[in-house]
Amino acid sequence: MTTIRIDSVSRWFGNVVAVNDVTMAIGPGVTGLLGPNGAGKSTLINMMAGFLSPSTGAVTLDGVRIWRNEQVYKQIGLVPEREAMYDFLTGREFVLANAELHGLGADAARKALATVEMEYAQNRRISTYSKGMRQRVKMASALVHEPDVLLLDEPFNGMDPRQRMHLMDLLRQMGAAGRTVLFSSHILEEVEQLAAHIEVIVAGRHAASGDFRKIRRLMTDRPHHYAVRSSDDRALASALIADPSTAGLELDRRDGILHIQAVDFARFTELLPRVARDHGIRLYEVSPSDESLESVFSYLVAA
């Protein structure tokens, strides 16, 4: 049972605060680290992987400090986001070198390459690999010593759906086997499919923590904004405001747009078409006006 503990950790670069007073524990099983780009996910992973010192607070692996302690790598496997590898090596040479650096041999390398299904291209130079192939060889290099903890920074970037499914299966198996698997992603669906437990990080702060149902509910229960064009905006507005699922309406007469703020997502999406039909109003356009991931996440911070 291996647990990474992040305790009151902040990290700043000059005047920029990348991670702001985060406390969390990553235990056995698969955990998804979710957040928009630039939220501080990589900064957190780099600290967990021993490649960045926390400005304040402590990052430990079963109580042992990770920073400046190379012995932790006996237990940690890291799949970095960056593409750069030893491109002049073949996949097999690269994974073998990683095994040797752990004091292991060709058997471990062969096994790791088989796990990621890269045997077929193992004798090609890495410089000829596609992004998905690189990702898998990176994965093999991290698995070669069968680590208790696996840290993956945006592992699904650049993978095709089949490779994605394969990697998800692999991570699920590792989680089920009691290993501690943490991966970061900015895509909710990705995290939801794989992780029972989700940590959400937004603008350097720990925004939410829990299972994906709780996070999903938080995300769908937030106020939604819609821009609607219809054959009679005013009549539509007066009919909608009577229902508790709407919190605010604004009629933009110059552009002919009705702005709606809905507080009950499920109810509103059912209400709008029904009201329009009952009143004989034609809906020309219904578009969510505030669906950027950043706004979804920033709502979570406030929640």
Next chain:
Amino acid sequence: MLYHPTVARLTQRAILGRRRALILLLLPVLLIVIAIVVRALVGADDEVTADLLGGFALATMVPLIGVIAGTGAIGPEIDDSSIVYLLAKPVPRPTIILTKLTVAVGVTAAFSALPTLVAGFILGGNGSRLAVAYALAAAVASVAYAAFFLMLGTISRHAVVFGLVYALVWEALLGSLVDGVKTLSIQQWALAVGEKIGQGGHVVSDVALPVATVLLVVVTAGATWFAAQRLRSLTLAGEE
């Protein structure tokens, strides 16, 4: 454990990558060609031998190859952060640095001290003694240059530029104009070692041998220690 064969293999392949190997070969080949031409035109002449081995081989070729091998042993890996794969392993950081240093010294000596020796023998005459003296100086310089430039590689992305500035501006230009600078010059320290062997006044250093020896050891050990410290706290800021 002071040496890790896997680290050595990776480092060696990185330094001797196709383009880099060509650059490394350029100067030694030039030196030997010049030596052949000089021998054919001038015959055996100690004065000319000393000029060529001191002025070209030791003053220019050794530091330039030292820059390429020393910074090349670690700089590119840090630059593209592929060094993560080396560092995310339970291998002591001093072992990594010492191994890389060994490879960098080996490459520098192979591409500078060895050609110096060969060129010296080609130039002939009393050249064989001079050849040994300069080749030894080059070998000694290889160690200090490799350690110093390896350290630069752990400090700056622009290690090659700083290395060239040190070699060409500090040692070559200022060293020939300002007396004090010569005391702080790896080239002069190495010459002090060569002077001991060369005898006959053709190999001359501005620094006494004991001082030179101490400085060589201090610079080599200090740079290596510092590089290991840099590696221990190497930071990846990520792309955010």
